[in-house]
Amino acid sequence: MSDLVRNIIRFMLFIFLQVYVLNVMPHLHQLVTPYIYFLFILWLPFYFKKAWILILGFFLGLSVDYYTMTPGLHAAASVLVAFLRPMVINLFAPKDSTEFSYKEPSPKAMGWTAYLLYALILSFCHNFYLLFLEWVSFGSFIHFLMKTIITTAISMVMIIIAEIIFPRKLKFRSNTV
Template sequence: MERLGFRYFVMFIVLLAVQVLFLNQIQFSGYINPYIYVLFIMLLPVNTPKYALMLLAFALGISVDIFSNSLGVHSAASVFVAYLRPVIIRVITNREEDLSEYPGLAQTGFQWFLGYAVIMILLHHLALFYLEVFTFANFLNTLYRAILSSVFSFFVIVLSQFIIFRE
């Protein structure tokens, strides 16, 4: 149990560091901003209590907010997807499927992880970008930014699953 807690602590720190030191500096023509820290929320054990899931998501989001000088948008988006995560897992999982405690690509299969990652990343990015602009005046422009960033973030997350999180 202690080993598992240490593993998630290291994952939290590494994803936070990669996000704030490298990925926050990437911005392709103002439309593509990769946010992969949502991977931490996605990879928490399936049986994580909802209160712990929400607290960890808030801690991660507020940490990104502090280092990014944003006003709580990352923490709000993180808590939003953490709140919806159990429902998303329940909806995309068949009753016959024996879902591993760890919802990674190697444990759940490509098709399941693809659906899970697309939904989680898209919801996170939609909440993040609409909270960031806090208006529907440029609705389509914000939607375009959220979708492009989601696609780029999805590719980075899936790539990380193949390279780093193979076990």
């Protein structure tokens, strides 16, 4: 399957999962709001140009905004994640070219520790910004911080589960030995 088809399927699958499963299920608590759709941005191949990542992030967030009837909140948070992604990858990607031979970020490509830090930083940025935009309209600051931390923790658990249940067969980016 080509990268284009795989990413189109992922895009639709993450929007469907977020809108029709996670947003519909009854919440365990008012502080628990699971978000997983931004994992699409985290799984994009390394070779995507920053402009395309920003465009895809915008359309991903806009799609979720359309179904949840939020005025650009998810689009803003997704664009932030898309903007920060290359910088965070540069922090955690192996510097040796022989170790850096996979096409997309994953625990196999980056190692579990680096991948989890990559996902944690971007998950926290996404949730902090999204919940901050919601908090500006109403709410207390302590409630906002607790919801950000708990939402990030839940998102990280779902990311780890997704990585374990759906391991990706990664192709090499180049012919390095």
